[in-house]
Every structure is written in C-alpha cells, then in structure tokens.
Amino acid sequence: MNASVQHKQTLLPAADTHPTMSGAGGLSRALSIAWVDTRTAWRRPIYIIFTVLLGLLVFGFVVGNVRVQAGDVTAGGKQAWMNSMFNAAFIDAALLGLLRPFFAAISAGMPLIADAARRVDRMLLATPLSARMYVFGRWLGTLIPVTVSLCIFVALQTALFQLWPIDDPERSRGPFALWNFIWPAIVFGAPLLLSVSGSSMLLGIWTRQAILVFLLPIAILLLGALFLWGWSPEWLPNWANVLLMQLDPAGNRWLTETWLKADRGVDYYNTTPMGVDPLFAMSRVGWCVFGAVCAWISAGIIAKRIRGVTPASAMRAAAATVGANGVQSQIASQTNRNVAAPLAAKSLPVIQLNKMGMTMHAPSLIAGTLAVLRYEVRALLRSPGIWLFTPLIILQIVGSNAVNEVWLGTVRLATSGTLAAGSFNTVTLLLVFLTLFYTVESLTREERYNAAAIVRASSVPTIALLAGKIFANTVIAAIIAAASFIGCVIVIVVQWMYTGIMVP
Numbered sequence: 001m002n003a004s005v006q007h008k009q010t011l012l013p014a015a016d017t018h019p020t021m022s023g024a025g026g027l028s029r030a031l032s033i034a035w036v037d038t039r040t041a042w043r044r045p046i047y048i049i050f051t052v053l054l055g056l057l058v059f060g061f062v063v064g065n066v067r068v069q070a071g072d073v074t075a076g077g078k079q080a081w082m083n084s085m086f087n088a089a090f091i092d093a094a095l096l097g098l099l100r101p102f103f104a105a106i107s108a109g110m111p112l113i114a115d116a117a118r119r120v121d122r123m124l125l126a127t128p129l130s131a132r133m134y135v136f137g138r139w140l141g142t143l144i145p146v147t148v149s150l151c152i153f154v155a156l157q158t159a160l161f162q163l164w165p166i167d168d169p170e171r172s173r174g175p176f177a178l179w180n181f182i183w184p185a186i187v188f189g190a191p192l193l194l195s196v197s198g199s200s201m202l203l204g205i206w207t208r209q210a211i212l213v214f215l216l217p218i219a220i221l222l223l224g225a226l227f228l229w230g231w232s233p234e235w236l237p238n239w240a241n242v243l244l245m246q247l248d249p250a251g252n253r254w255l256t257e258t259w260l261k262a263d264r265g266v267d268y269y270n271t272t273p274m275g276v277d278p279l280f281a282m283s284r285v286g287w288c289v290f291g292a293v294c295a296w297i298s299a300g301i302i303a304k305r306i307r308g309v310t311p312a313s314a315m316r317a318a319a320a321t322v323g324a325n326g327v328q329s330q331i332a333s334q335t336n337r338n339v340a341a342p343l344a345a346k347s348l349p350v351i352q353l354n355k356m357g358m359t360m361h362a363p364s365l366i367a368g369t370l371a372v373l374r375y376e377v378r379a380l381l382r383s384p385g386i387w388l389f390t391p392l393i394i395l396q397i398v399g400s401n402a403v404n405e406v407w408l409g410t411v412r413l414a415t416s417g418t419l420a421a422g423s424f425n426t427v428t429l430l431l432v433f434l435t436l437f438y439t440v441e442s443l444t445r446e447e448r449y450n451a452a453a454i455v456r457a458s459s460v461p462t463i464a465l466l467a468g469k470i471f472a473n474t475v476i477a478a479i480i481a482a483a484s485f486i487g488c489v490i491v492i493v494v495q496w497m498y499t500g501i502m503v504p
Contacts, residue, residue, distance in 0.1 A: 037141025198291030372468025
C-alpha cells in the first residue's frame with residue numbers, strides 16, 4: 001500500500017516542485033496558454049462586436065465633425081485639426097473610458113469563473129503547470145486579443161481622420177503624423193485595460209460571482225460620466241482636484257482639467273504634442289502595476305483552492321474524517337428523506353406520515369411565491385452591488401445639485417420638482433443595470449451552487465419560483481427610490497445651510 005501511494009505521488013507534482021514564472025520553461029508554458037487563447041479568441045463574438053462598435057463610434061465622430069472646441073470657429077477663422085494629437089486624445093479618453101472597461105472585464109473575468117465551474121483548474125495537478133503559469137497565461141491570452149482590438153481601433157481612427165472626405169480639408173486637417181494617434185491610445189488605453197482586466201479577474205475568481213466582474217467597469221462609468229469627469233466646482237481645493245485626476249483610471253479628468261478647461265488657442269492644440277506630467281505618469285504606471293498585482297493574487301487564490309490548503313477546507317476535511325463513522329448513516333437517511341419527500345409530494349398532495357395524524361401538503365402558489373421571495377430578498381441584501389450603488393446614487397445627487405451657482409454667482413435653488421427631474425436619468429440608468437444583472441444572477445444562482453436538481457425536485461410550482469425571483473428584484477427599485485429620496489433631502493438641507501432659504 002505504501003509503495004503504491006508513493007508511486008502515485010511521484011506522478012503528481014507537489015506544490016513546491018512546480019516550475020516558477022522566473023524560469024524559461026515556466027514562461028514558455030504561460031506563453032503557450034496565451035497563444036491558445038489568442039488563436040481561439042476571435043471565435044468569441046464579444047471581440048468582434050466591441051471592435052465593430054468602436055469603429056462605428058469613430059466613424060460617427062468623423063461624420064459628426066466632433067473636435068476639440070477652441071478659438072474662433074466662424075467662417076474664415078482657424079479650425080482645430082481633426083488629426084491633431086489633442087483631438088485624438090479627446091476622442092480616445094471618451095470612447096475608451098466608456099466602453100473598454102466592459103470589454104476588458106468580460107474577456108478577463110469570465111474565463112477563470114467558467115474554468116472553476118467546470119473543474120478545469122483541477123487538471124493543473126496532473127500537469128507541469130503551476131497556478132501562476134496558468135493565471136498569467138490566461139491573462140496574457142486576454143490582453144493580446146484586447147490589444148489587437150485596440151490596434152485595429154487606432155488604425156480605423158487614423159484612416160478615417162486622415163482619408164474620409166470632409167468639407168474644407170485644407171483647414172480641417174494638418175500634416176499626417178502616426179504618433180498623434182498612437183500616443184493617446186497608449187496613455188488612455190493601456191493603463192485602463194491592465195487595471196480593469198486584472199481586478200476583474202481577481203474579483204471573479206475570489207467571489208465566483210459573474211456579476212462582480214462588472215464592478216470596476218460600472219464604477220468607472222458611474223463615477224466618471226456622472227461625477228468625476230465633469231464635476232469641478234470653483235470651491236474644490238487644488239490638491240483634491242489633483243488627487244481626483246490621479247484616481248481616474250480613464251485619465252479623462254486629467255485631460256480636461258490640464259489641457260482643455262482653459263482654451264489655449266487653435267494653434268497650440270494643432271501643433272503642440274500632448275505632454276504628460278510626472279505625477280500623472282506615475283499614476284498611469286501605478287494603474288498598470290495594480291492590474292498585475294491583482295493577477296498575481298488571483299494565482300495565489302487558485303493555488304490554495306486546487307491544493308486544498310485553505311483553513312476552511314482543512315477544517316471541513318478534519319470534521320468529515322473525525323465524524324465519518326457516526327454521521328454517514330444519519331446523512332444517508334436524511335438524504336433519502338429529503339429526496340423522497342418532494343417526489344412523493346408531487347404525486348400525492350397529502351401524505352399520511354404516521355398514526356398521529358401528521359401530514360405534508362404541497363405548498364400553494366402564494367405560499368411558494370412568498371418563500372422564494374423571502375429567500376431572494378435576503379440574498380439581494382447580502383449582495384455587494386446594493387451597498388455599492390446606493391452610496392453612489394446619493395453622492396451623485398448631492399454632488400450635482402447641492403450648490404448650483406449660475407450667472408454672476410447667483411444660486412439656483414433646487415426644489416422637489418427640479419431634483420426629481422435631475423435625478424431621473426441617473427436612477428433610470430442604474431435601475432437598468434441592476435435589474436439586468438440581478439435578474440440574470442437570480443435565475444442562475446441554483447446552477448452555480450449545484451442546487452438546481454434539489455430545487456426542481458421540490459413541490460413548489462415553477463410559476464411561484466419565477467414570480468418570487470421577479471418580485472424580489474423589484475426590491476432593488478424600492479432601495480434605489482429610497483436612496484434617491486435621501487439624496488434629495490440632503491440637497492435641500494445643504495442648500496438651506498448655504499443660502500439660509502428652506503424651500504417647501
């Protein structure tokens with residue numbers, strides 16, 4: 001027996017005997033995984049869809065003649081060049097900040113979750129691969145296709161901005177320079193892709209919940225488009241403004257506050273290259289390092305899980321070993337009862353259990369719906385998305401409506417009607433995202449936790465299961481409405497403290 005065990009142990013490499021990423025063999029194995037993912041990436045529709053979408057948006061910018069607004073744009077006046085570096089940077093910061101985070105999150109965060117669900121990561125025990133080779137190979141296999149897509153975007157942008165027929169091309173286009181398109185894509189694209197892909201991979205493998213893969217992209221979209229990129233009041237201290245520039249992974253705030261907020265003139269935007277100050281360069285490098293660190297931590301999590309060395313798994317294994325003899329019979333009998341009862345309940349509405357008159361009834365439609373509703377509401381209240389988006393809503397409403405100064409320093413008072421109209425778009429956008437994600441997540445929760453067979457074997461009607469899940473998701477709308485109401489009350493109170501006027 002000992003000889004056979006030792007022989008089997010020699011076939012499976014131990015955790016400390018795996019090659020490391022520092023060796024040439026480890027690097028070649030990681031590159032092999034990346035090459036396999038790269039070759040098969042274009043079979044996934046997401047890469048084609050996002051590349052075509054970015055190309056159509058760039059085409060819309062060209063046809064719509066969207067450019068940096070500077071100087072005099074009247075007839076005969078100087079115009080900003082369409083192919084200048086600042087104009088390319090303006091478009092890249094907007095498009096990449098809005099769409100690229102979702103692209104990177106889906107392509108990097110979902111494969112490891114799928115591998116864990118299919119137990120593919122357990123196959124590492126039978127290969128010379130280490131967990132770090134596996135994770136970094138998958139990460140590189142994500143970054144290479146995304147980078148190729150970014151290069152296609154730059155090529156389309158260059159071709160359209162340089163060759164598309166427009167009115168008065170002599171004044172609307174300057175000399176061709178390929179670096180005008182490459183440099184903005186590097187500054188605003190690379191840190192965003194690395195940070196979002198690494199963090200989404202970490203959140204996905206850590207929580208095993210697909211919805212949390214979109215956590216950082218949604219935070220970038222909401223904090224950026226609704227707050228960070230356009231919110232710059234006069235009373236904001238300079239140090240706070242500089243800090244917000246560095247915390248923006250898209251770099252849109254830095255571009256606006258540093259170069260575009262104060263008009264520098266058409267000649268400056270047309271001929272001057274976009275420089276990067278040392279602090280912003282450090283933040284760009286920091287976001288890239290952040291993504292690599294997240295990928296490194298993901299590898300450690302996978303290594304612990306497939307080796308079975310986590311404290312929770314060790315305690316479960318010890319408890320199962322100690323109490324196996326005394327508990328196995330109880331587990332078997334309980335399992336038989338749990339399986340047989342729903343099956344019997346489907347065939348017979350009422351079952352005589354014993355001579356004392358105990359009976360078991362199949363739940364009615366209302367009772368089943370309420371039971372599912374209570375469970376789904378508890379699951380929703382424990383989800384991190386609710387606790388993430390609720391403060392963001394309050395922050396957005398308060399930040400955009402608290403003190404609204406207009407012409408000559410006059411304060412425009414916010415009323416209940418203006419606050420309701422002003423928060424309508426924000427609330428609608430968030431409800432669309434949350435309803436979409438949590439409805440899908442609730443319908444696949446049983447499959448993810450391997451409880452689908454148990455749920456389907458129960459006597460609860462299918463319509464009760466679906467109705468309970470749908471009604472539970474309406475709780476999200478109630479929470480968002482309550483958060484919006486709290487935000488509006490805070491706005492009115494802050495306005496009263498600032499102006500001394502309390503609106504009805």
